Amino acid sequence: MRVPRVIVVGWDGAAPRFAFEEYARDLPALSALRARGSWGPLRSCRPPITVPAWACAATGRDPGGVGLFGFRNRAPGTREMRVATSLDLRAEPVWETLSRAGRTVALLGVPPAFPPPAVNGVVVSDFLAPDPVRPPTHPPEFGEELRAAVPGYRADAVGFRAKDREALLAEILAMVRARGAAARHILRTRGPDLLWLVEIGVDRAHHAFWSAADPGHPAHRSGDPLATAIRDVYRAADEELARILAEPAARDAAVIVLSDHGGKASLGSFRMNDWLRREGFLVLSGLARPGTALRDAPVDWDRTRAWAAGGYYGRVYANGADGPRAVEEIRRRLAGLAGPDGRPIRVEADVPAEVYRGRNLALAPDLLVYVGDLSWRVAEGLGHEDLWTTECEVGADDAVHDWDGIAVASGGPLDGGGRREDLGLCDVAPTILKLLGQPVPGDLDGNSWI
Numbered sequence: 001m002r003v004p005r006v007i008v009v010g011w012d013g014a015a016p017r018f019a020f021e022e023y024a025r026d027l028p029a030l031s032a033l034r035a036r037g038s039w040g041p042l043r044s045c046r047p048p049i050t051v052p053a054w055a056c057a058a059t060g061r062d063p064g065g066v067g068l069f070g071f072r073n074r075a076p077g078t079r080e081m082r083v084a085t086s087l088d089l090r091a092e093p094v095w096e097t098l099s100r101a102g103r104t105v106a107l108l109g110v111p112p113a114f115p116p117p118a119v120n121g122v123v124v125s126d127f128l129a130p131d132p133v134r135p136p137t138h139p140p141e142f143g144e145e146l147r148a149a150v151p152g153y154r155a156d157a158v159g160f161r162a163k164d165r166e167a168l169l170a171e172i173l174a175m176v177r178a179r180g181a182a183a184r185h186i187l188r189t190r191g192p193d194l195l196w197l198v199e200i201g202v203d204r205a206h207h208a209f210w211s212a213a214d215p216g217h218p219a220h221r222s223g224d225p226l227a228t229a230i231r232d233v234y235r236a237a238d239e240e241l242a243r244i245l246a247e248p249a250a251r252d253a254a255v256i257v258l259s260d261h262g263g264k265a266s267l268g269s270f271r272m273n274d275w276l277r278r279e280g281f282l283v284l285s286g287l288a289r290p291g292t293a294l295r296d297a298p299v300d301w302d303r304t305r306a307w308a309a310g311g312y313y314g315r316v317y318a319n320g321a322d323g324p325r326a327v328e329e330i331r332r333r334l335a336g337l338a339g340p341d342g343r344p345i346r347v348e349a350d351v352p353a354e355v356y357r358g359r360n361l362a363l364a365p366d367l368l369v370y371v372g373d374l375s376w377r378v379a380e381g382l383g384h385e386d387l388w389t390t391e392c393e394v395g396a397d398d399a400v401h402d403w404d405g406i407a408v409a410s411g412g413p414l415d416g417g418g419r420r421e422d423l424g425l426c427d428v429a430p431t432i433l434k435l436l437g438q439p440v441p442g443d444l445d446g447n448s449w450i
């Protein structure tokens with residue numbers, strides 16, 4: 001059954017715990033969609049990281065098919081990590097499929113959207129845009145129209161790790177309002193077959209305010225004045241959702257609200273390059289002061305067999321001729337890793353060719369490492385005695401990502417489905433194609449929810 005229009009509302013990082021439980025009564029628009037439609041936890045991809053995750057949703061392919069493994073990816077043939085762009089995408093997103101079929105699309109902050117792809121419709125770049133206050137658009141002149149219609153529009157909160165927390169909350173709330181206004185402007189002036197927006201403010205609120213909201217966070221202080229900050233952002237996003245759905249152009253549309261991954265309290269960081277050094281895989285030719293970045297460290301690359309890049313998960317890269325053997329050894333030793341309390345900690349280490357169906361692995365690390373079921377970040381900096389720290393080397397960060405995001409879908413054949421446990425991120429693209437009456441490629445990694 002075909003619907004006239006699909007509206008996809010992304011709440012970046014939205015967690016089932018907040019959206020479906022703790023804040024459910026504060027989110028009337030989302031809760032009404034749940035009551036009517038199909039909903040449940042949405043299994044993210046491996047790794048559950050924003051850029052590859054939205055790309056998986058948009059293409060129906062796993063990260064191996066998409067060819068992206070993080071916000072940053074290793075530049076082939078170098079040890080440099082560079083920020084992903086839309087040009088790195090190795091699979092076809094639905095907006096391209098739909099454009100080719102003559103259907104119209106509008107994208108508002110859907111990663112990776114810098115540079116903005118030339119779709120049949122309009123695109124506003126995402127948080128990867130070099131200047132989040134003036135995100136590039138397709139067509140370029142749409143930028144002026146957007147700034148005139150929604151003066152405060154921005155792709156991301158500026159400097160979200162460093163800012164005064166009260167000011168950051170105000171900025172995030174204003175950004176959420178502006179994104180909603182931009183979505184309504186597009187519905188009124190364009191009425192595209194597919195409107196897809198992503199609100200990055202939800203994820204930013206998790207990272208900035210999780211310890212204030214969650215009594216279970218190790219840094220929680222009771223009476224924190226920002227205890228309701230995350231709830232306030234969810235509420236603002238829900239109010240914008242209600243306004244979008246109240247537009248005449250949203251009538252009879254199918255609606256999908258989803259997140260690319262979930263979130264949870266960060267417990268700290270595992271210093272993987274120091275561990276590799278201790279285990280003899282990474283060799284220094286001199287002393288490194290605590291916190292030395294890998295690129296500034298006196299690494300003896302002739303004797304080094306592996307190095308790591310950090311973030312919400314760890315990436316190990318083999319160095320030299322015996323790469324595959326080093327990777328196997330590292331994987332075995334990580335399986336027996338002792339956590340900060342000296343007891344075994346759960347570590348998963350994926351070899352790309354074993355976990356992905358897609359074969360666009362040029363930018364893939366040799367091992368993708370998830371420490372303590374993602375509760376521990378991975379730090380890159382060298383020169384420490386302790387392998388574990390409650391600090392985050394890239395600035396204050398309260399939250400990590402979690403495997404399950406959310407999905408709520410309503411309209412047409414999606415209604416009446418109730419709670420489901422079988423929803424995955426790669427299902428989103430085939431579901432959109434099916435709703436719009438387009439053929440669904442037979443070899444996707446996900447299945448339509450219809």
Ligand SMILES: [Zn+2]
Nearest residue numbers: 012013050260
């Ligand atoms: Zn995200």
